[in-house]
Amino acid sequence: MTILPQTLIENVLKDEIFIQNLVSPLSTSFSIDNYTELITNVSDHLYHQIRQTIIELIEKMDQNFRQLPNRSQRYYVKDKRPRTLITPIGIITFNRTIYQSRIDGSTYAHVDERLGLPKYDRYDPCVKAMVVEAYSKLNSMIKVGELIGDRIYSPFCLKPDRENYRISRQTVFNIITKVGQLIFEPPPTTSQINSLFIMADEKYIPLQNSHKEKAMIKAITIYEGRKSIKKRVTLLNKTVFFTEEGAIWEDIHHFLDGRYDLEKIKAIHILGDGAKWIKSGLSELKSADTNTTFSLDEFHYRQAINRITSHPELRLILHNYIKNQDRKNFNKLTQCLLNDKDLHLKQADEQIKYLKSNWRAIQNTLNHLKIPCSMEAAISHNLASQFTSVPKAYSEKHLPIYLNHHMHYLNHYDIRKLYLEAIHIRPNHEGIKKLDPPLNLSIFDKRPRYDKSSTSNWIKGLIARN
Numbered sequence: 001m002t003i004l005p006q007t008l009i010e011n012v013l014k015d016e017i018f019i020q021n022l023v024s025p026l027s028t029s030f031s032i033d034n035y036t037e038l039i040t041n042v043s044d045h046l047y048h049q050i051r052q053t054i055i056e057l058i059e060k061m062d063q064n065f066r067q068l069p070n071r072s073q074r075y076y077v078k079d080k081r082p083r084t085l086i087t088p089i090g091i092i093t094f095n096r097t098i099y100q101s102r103i104d105g106s107t108y109a110h111v112d113e114r115l116g117l118p119k120y121d122r123y124d125p126c127v128k129a130m131v132v133e134a135y136s137k138l139n140s141m142i143k144v145g146e147l148i149g150d151r152i153y154s155p156f157c158l159k160p161d162r163e164n165y166r167i168s169r170q171t172v173f174n175i176i177t178k179v180g181q182l183i184f185e186p187p188p189t190t191s192q193i194n195s196l197f198i199m200a201d202e203k204y205i206p207l208q209n210s211h212k213e214k215a216m217i218k219a220i221t222i223y224e225g226r227k228s229i230k231k232r233v234t235l236l237n238k239t240v241f242f243t244e245e246g247a248i249w250e251d252i253h254h255f256l257d258g259r260y261d262l263e264k265i266k267a268i269h270i271l272g273d274g275a276k277w278i279k280s281g282l283s284e285l286k287s288a289d290t291n292t293t294f295s296l297d298e299f300h301y302r303q304a305i306n307r308i309t310s311h312p313e314l315r316l317i318l319h320n321y322i323k324n325q326d327r328k329n330f331n332k333l334t335q336c337l338l339n340d341k342d343l344h345l346k347q348a349d350e351q352i353k354y355l356k357s358n359w360r361a362i363q364n365t366l367n368h369l370k371i372p373c374s375m376e377a378a379i380s381h382n383l384a385s386q387f388t389s390v391p392k393a394y395s396e397k398h399l400p401i402y403l404n405h406h407m408h409y410l411n412h413y414d415i416r417k418l419y420l421e422a423i424h425i426r427p428n429h430e431g432i433k434k435l436d437p438p439l440n441l442s443i444f445d446k447r448p449r450y451d452k453s454s455t456s457n458w459i460k461g462l463i464a465r466n
Helices: 004-015 017-023 032-066 110-115 125-135 141-153 160-165 169-179 248-259 281-285 298-308 312-323 327-339 348-357 359-369 375-388 399-410 415-422 452-465
Strands: 075-087 090-101 181-183 195-208 214-223 226-229 232-235 239-243 267-272 291-296 432-434
Touching: 032 075, 032 090, 032 110, 075 125, 090 110, 125 141, 125 169, 125 399, 125 415, 141 160, 141 169, 169 399, 181 399, 181 415, 195 281, 195 375, 214 248, 214 375, 239 248, 239 375, 239 399, 248 281, 267 281, 267 359, 281 291, 291 298, 291 359, 298 312, 298 348, 298 359, 312 327, 312 359, 327 348, 348 359, 375 399, 399 415
Parallel strands: 181 432, 195 267, 267 291
Antiparallel strands: 075 090, 195 214, 214 239, 226 232
16 A cells, blocks of 8 residues: 555655755755755645645546446536636646536536536635635735735745735635625523623724715624633633624624523623713613613723813812712812813813713722723724724725624634635625524723822812812
8 A cells, every 4th residue: 555655755755856965964065945945845745746636536526427327318528628726735727527418408517516616716715715714814915815825835935936826916805705794693602691791882994985984883892701811801702793784782682692591691781982872782682681781981981081181189089089979079170170271171071071971880880890891902903903003995895894704703713614605605685695503613000099188178279269
């Protein structure tokens, strides 16, 4: 029995003078070039052997079908044509038979149908799956084309010919946009929990050739709790959502209903900056079994205080009044600040109204829930780094596709598998492909203290004068 690795080694040693010199103990060459050429030459031989094996198997498949005894009753031979495919291990060209049906006259290529190969494609489904996967985590189609092209040519090579294998930006664009959005039902969880946490915020992404300059992308992060690991906090069973649609809470409710037993979920805590669309989730997710609460993101709460006055001592006192739920003195002090032009900033009036309208939500954050909201960081890492870190604008038609693929990447779904499942599914009128449920898919420092004795008399005098 011939073992492939043994045959490969024999061929390499026989055909390559460089390899013979390398393994010779009498060689006087000592350089990193020896190692890089070793990797290049052996991988070239291995890739060639794999390509030849694939071609032989495909042509054998074609021959076996042609020799079936009852084949001629259904199909007669029309032609034999070569087909060239660019695969992850290089370019292959094989011959396959084209048949014509005796019943309806339609053409049939057994090899193409048996292997599920779409017609007329130059790049095979494996390469396309790699392209979609790469762009789901990168923000440059040019970079994706270069990375996948290098992979096709060789695992590692210094030859300038590798640049000829790089996939063009237009081809990368065509592959990504053709697959469309991938929608599927998430698998149910086995977690036994009685509360959920939902963080929400929005990000504006520039558009091109559109009646509006930017698209408001609503971002949602759902998690079951927090866990400290080596001085870092991780969110448990985190799931992210991106959408440009208005009714996002309907989708969130549908997701929660399919993933959890909502009758056992007693509390859903929503955290955000207080926008109306975020607060609307309170009524959308509330039920007879589930209570909902809203907590204001501590970042926006502290930002509002900083925009009221630039005096550090006044900021600390405002925070202390809110922390201790002293709304009476908070109202007095903020009114004094508004009456004194030297003590308040330009946006003070608006920020004071913001704090008052979210008073209960702030109390939930500081005194009840006591969980910081990391949504600003999530927006930065999940959306800004991918879509707004460099100056560019997106098509209003294609942006939802990019968001959908990036969302699946962040949720740790297998993008390659999702793409391959979606190849032969026709998208609906919105360009969405609905798949079956996938299988095996797998901020602030401590509050500073201040000396009340050094500032209390000054504050009392300020209030008395006003």
